[in-house]
Amino acid sequence: MRTGSVPLTDLDGGFDLQATLESGQTYLWTREDGATYAADGARGGDAWYSTVVDGEVIRVRQRDDLLEWESTTDAESRLFDLLALDDDLPAIRAGANDDDLIRAAYERYWGLRIVRDPFFGCLVSFICSAQMRVSRIHGMQLALAREFGTAYTVGGETFRAFPRPDQLAARTEGELRELKLGYRAPYVQRTAEMVADGEAHPREAVGLPYEEARESLTRFVGVGDKVADCVLLFSLGYLQAVPLDTWIRSAIAEHYPECDRGNYAKTSRALRERLGGEYAGYAQTYLFYYLRARGE
DNA sequence: ATCCAGGATGTAT
DNA sequence: ATACATCATGGA
Numbered sequence: 173m174r175t176g177s178v179p180l181t182d183l184d185g186g187f188d189l190q191a192t193l194e195s196g197q198t199y200l201w202t203r204e205d206g207a208t209y210a211a212d213g214a215r216g217g218d219a220w221y222s223t224v225v226d227g228e229v230i231r232v233r234q235r236d237d238l239l240e241w242e243s244t245t246d247a248e249s250r251l252f253d254l255l256a257l258d259d260d261l262p263a264i265r266a267g268a269n270d271d272d273l274i275r276a277a278y279e280r281y282w283g284l285r286i287v288r289d290p291f292f293g294c295l296v297s298f299i300c301s302a303q304m305r306v307s308r309i310h311g312m313q314l315a316l317a318r319e320f321g322t323a324y325t326v327g328g329e330t331f332r333a334f335p336r337p338d339q340l341a342a343r344t345e346g347e348l349r350e351l352k353l354g355y356r357a358p359y360v361q362r363t364a365e366m367v368a369d370g371e372a373h374p375r376e377a378v379g380l381p382y383e384e385a386r387e388s389l390t391r392f393v394g395v396g397d398k399v400a401d402c403v404l405l406f407s408l409g410y411l412q413a414v415p416l417d418t419w420i421r422s423a424i425a426e427h428y429p430e431c432d433r434g435n436y437a438k439t440s441r442a443l444r445e446r447l448g449g450e451y452a453g454y455a456q457t458y459l460f461y462y463l464r465a466r467g468e
Numbered sequence: 469a470t471c472c473a474g475g476a477t478g479t480a481t
Numbered sequence: 482a483t484a485c486a487t488c489a490t491g492g493a
Contacts, residue, residue: 194470196474238469308491354489359476396476419480435483460474 173229173326176248178239178257182254186262188283189234190254193221196306196463197406198287199313200334201299204231208307224333225250226289229326231387232235242325256285258320262413268448268455273427277455277462284461286454287406291374292367293334294407299359299394302403307466316340338362378408383437385410397436405453413453419463420456426468 180187193201195211201208204220222231229240232251239257241247245275252258264280265278290298293313300312317332320339324331340348341364348357366372372392377385389400398417404410414420424431424443431442447455 222469274490298474299476301473303473303488304475304490305473305492352490355476355487356489392474394476403472415474418472419474464474 173242173244174239174246175242176240176246178233178248179252180237182241183257183261184259184263185265185387186237186283187234187239187255187257187285188281189221189232189239189255190217190219190251191281191284192287193455195281195284196464197457198308199300199310200288200289202314202331207370209310217418222331223254224321224324224331225254227322227324227333227365228326229331230254244324253288259285261285264451264454267451269446271427272456273423273462274447274459276460280465281367281458281461285457286411287372288409288456289407290334291403291407294403295363295367295374295389295392295395296334296360298399298402298406300353300356301391301399302394304343309451312351312353319351335364337364337367341368353421358393362393363395374403374408377404380412382412386413401440405457411453412444412449414440414447414456415453416440416443417460417461418468422468423459423463 201221201223204222207219218233218235220231220233222229228243228245230247230250233240241251268274297309297313300310313334317334320335320343321332324333340360343361345358348360353360374389377388380388385404386397386400389395389403390397398415401413401415404413405413408439417438428446430442431439431446433439433442444452
């Protein structure tokens, strides 16, 4: 294993690994101490997290102002990409609407970055997210990796990659239901087939104007506007995407009632402008984590 | 027991 | 285009 470390004081705006990985954006990392993601956003700890990307095992942990990593390859540039370490956080925040709520959320979780997940794992994660809590979505993705993903053994420890499209496409709906995916099982199976067969691929959305990209992703089974927004935001680099989930919808009702325009597209557009346009997805994600931690 | 969780789909209007 | 029922599962 190669090792290295990134001095976080060099980054624009610092970094918070726990907030980034446990805030419900990504479900493709494993916390090695076995602790479940803190639903209340409890801070602290310097746990190791691991993932497998393109056949390379990557482990990271944060110790104060140092991000330590260990990997089967030189992982530094990969980490900059996956964890958006090159995003200019102060500039992003400066471009956001600065009301009391947004300010509080940014201050509480400062250093949280919008991840850039591998697209297939992200797509499946958010198909599974329908009417599910964060901890269970994570559990589903770990189960998919454990049952159907390729194993890599390094230093006596085994790491499981998230399954490739063909690996999931080869499973039956029944096998996926055994992992407690419920009614999402056929969605995952059919979407995996679409990608494996070359019928469609999430990356075809890249480069399209934002709302066209969202529409493009809804061709996958189990993907509506909300899940499409999550994939755009957490995998494909569309930082203006504002997913409207139940938490954000209640926040709209309580704090931004004028943004409720009746349907998804118009409401999302209104909230996007309200939250700061180009980087509205950042404010949305800080807000989501903040509100969920407070249990509102 | 009832409600709810990062919703989507099929059908009727 | 919009309204509605239906879909699994488990924790509060």
